Amino acid sequence: MEKVRHKGRDLSLRKSLMLYVIMFVVLALALSFMTAFLCNRITNAIRESYPVSGEKYYLTNEQGRQLGDGVYIDGAPVPLTERDERVTALLEVLPVLATPLYSALCILGAVLLFYKNKLQEPLARLRSASEKIADNDLDFSVGYDSEDELGQICTSFESMRRKLAENFSEMWRQLEERKRLNAAFAHELRTPLTVLKGYDEMLQASDDPQTRETAVTMGRHLSRMEAYVTGMSHLRRLEDAQPEYRTVLLQPFLSSLFESAEMVCERQGKKLYRQNRALIRELSVDTEFVSQVCNNLIANAARYANAAVTLTFEWCEDGLRISAADDGNGFQEEALRKAVEPYFTEEEDHSEHFGLGLYICRILCEHHGGCLQMENTADGAKVTALFRTKDGVEL
Numbered sequence: 001m002e003k004v005r006h007k008g009r010d011l012s013l014r015k016s017l018m019l020y021v022i023m024f025v026v027l028a029l030a031l032s033f034m035t036a037f038l039c040n041r042i043t044n045a046i047r048e049s050y051p052v053s054g055e056k057y058y059l060t061n062e063q064g065r066q067l068g069d070g071v072y073i074d075g076a077p078v079p080l081t082e083r084d085e086r087v088t089a090l091l092e093v094l095p096v097l098a099t100p101l102y103s104a105l106c107i108l109g110a111v112l113l114f115y116k117n118k119l120q121e122p123l124a125r126l127r128s129a130s131e132k133i134a135d136n137d138l139d140f141s142v143g144y145d146s147e148d149e150l151g152q153i154c155t156s157f158e159s160m161r162r163k164l165a166e167n168f169s170e171m172w173r174q175l176e177e178r179k180r181l182n183a184a185f186a187h188e189l190r191t192p193l194t195v196l197k198g199y200d201e202m203l204q205a206s207d208d209p210q211t212r213e214t215a216v217t218m219g220r221h222l223s224r225m226e227a228y229v230t231g232m233s234h235l236r237r238l239e240d241a242q243p244e245y246r247t248v249l250l251q252p253f254l255s256s257l258f259e260s261a262e263m264v265c266e267r268q269g270k271k272l273y274r275q276n277r278a279l280i281r282e283l284s285v286d287t288e289f290v291s292q293v294c295n296n297l298i299a300n301a302a303r304y305a306n307a308a309v310t311l312t313f314e315w316c317e318d319g320l321r322i323s324a325a326d327d328g329n330g331f332q333e334e335a336l337r338k339a340v341e342p343y344f345t346e347e348e349d350h351s352e353h354f355g356l357g358l359y360i361c362r363i364l365c366e367h368h369g370g371c372l373q374m375e376n377t378a379d380g381a382k383v384t385a386l387f388r389t390k391d392g393v394e395l
Contacts, residue, residue, distance in 0.1 A: 010147040013118060020114045024106035031102045036095035043091045046084050122150035129157060138165040197222050243286035243368045245390040250282055254313050257291060257322075261298040261311050268302040270309055278315035284390040285320060289364045293385045296357045297324035304328040304381065319370060319388040330376040339374060361385060 011019070080088065122144045129142045138161055144154040200222055203215035258274050265272040294311075301309045305326035312323040331339065340362040361383075362372040369388035374381070 010151075013149050016118050016148070017110075017114055020110040021107070024110040025103075028099075028102040028106040031106075032095065032099045035098045035102075039091040039094050043088050046080070046088055050080065118148065119150065122146070122154055125154060126150075126157060129161065133161065133164070136168075138168060193222060193226050197226075241289075241364075241367065243289050245284045245286055247282055247284045248287060250278060250280055253287060253290075254278065257294045257313075258311060260291070260295060261309075264295065264298050265302045265309055268305075270302045270305050271307060272298075273308060273310045275310060275312040278313040278320060280315050283315075283320065285387055286368060289368050290320070290322070290387055293361045293364050293387075294322050294324075296361050297322065297383050297385060300324070300357050300383070301326040301381070306380075318386055321384055321386050323382055323384040325377060325380060325382040327380045330381045331374060336374055336376070340372060358383070 125142055125144055129140065132138070132140055140161070142154050142158040142161060144151050146154075197219070200215050200219045204212055204219065206212055206215070254276060258272075262272045298309065298311065301324040305328050308327050310323075310325045312321075312325070314321040314323070340358050358372065358374075365372045365385050365387065370386035373384045373386070375384075376382070
């Protein structure tokens with residue numbers, strides 16, 4: 001029995017469906033035949049229960065005695081009662097109605113049984129595997145003991161999962177290796193940079209004008225290299241950082257963000273406007289993450305604005321949104337695609353800006369469960385940071 005069941009699991013979907021349909025068609029025919037037979041038998045029984053009326057003739061012997069039960073000549077059956085007439089009429093129609101009914105029920109039964117035996121289990125396993133992969137969980141296996149089409153799909157899915165797990169492991173290994181190399185690179189550069197800065201300061205104190213001019217140029221490039229090394233070290237720490245949620249009173253916190261932003265804009269000679277649509281009392285966020293992203297957005301907007309920057313705070317179902325809009329020329333098409341990538345900048349002079357600001361904002365927003373969005377508006381450019389809150393808010 002187990003061997004037959006195993007062979008049934010290995011049948012292809014097409015053959016299995018045909019087998020189920022044939023089995024249930026035969027069942028429908030058998031039920032139709034049995035129904036017609038039973039109805040006909042009951043109808044005959046009802047009719048035979050009524051005596052035949054008319055004149056009865058008997059055979060007699062020489063002595064005039066009757067032989068046998070006799071027979072009716074031109075006898076007529078007794079009419080059926082109204083109730084029996086309805087019953088016999090129903091029994092005559094029932095086989096005609098039962099045939100399509102049995103056919104429909106058997107087809108439905110064949111489909112349901114085919115789904116239960118051939119489709120339900122592999123589809124459930126594939127759906128569960130897809131959900132786990134979507135959640136970046138590859139610590140499972142997809143197994144289905146069948147050689148049909150879905151069994152082959154499960155086998156292919158398992159091969160894909162295993163390959164993904166290997167690729168993810170290799171990717172994480174390379175990522176960790178890159179982080180270690182960047183950290184070592186930044187650390188090893190600090191000592192020679194310090195030495196070179198010392199020599200550069202000595203050269204700038206020279207009596208020779210050409211030497212002093214050369215030393216000043218070297219100093220600018222050394223400062224740029226030092227800023228680059230500092231940015232690399234800071235970026236590595238941010239990539240590993242995780243938010244520490246704590247509940248804060250929202251309005252005082254937003255006021256402090258606005259004051260910091262106002263100072264940044266004043267240094268750039270730009271006017272700052274505030275829009276507060278986050279009219280709630282408190283929420284749970286990482287204030288360091290939010291503050292750093294807000295400061296980066298304002299600094300970036302003030303650098304490209306012509307005259308004004310608008311800082312908007314908004315509460316929505318997803319969490320806290322902070323937007324910085326400027327009245328500048330807006331993002332170029334390439335910047336909209338690549339601005340959140342590390343070391344991308346539209347400026348030709350990289351001595352102060354290495355294109356890490358928006359990338360740092362994106363990393364912090366993603367670690368906080370949110371995202372960073374950039375767009376051009378009718379007046380300039382706008383960057384929006386979303387921070388998902390951990391707990392509910394109190395209105």
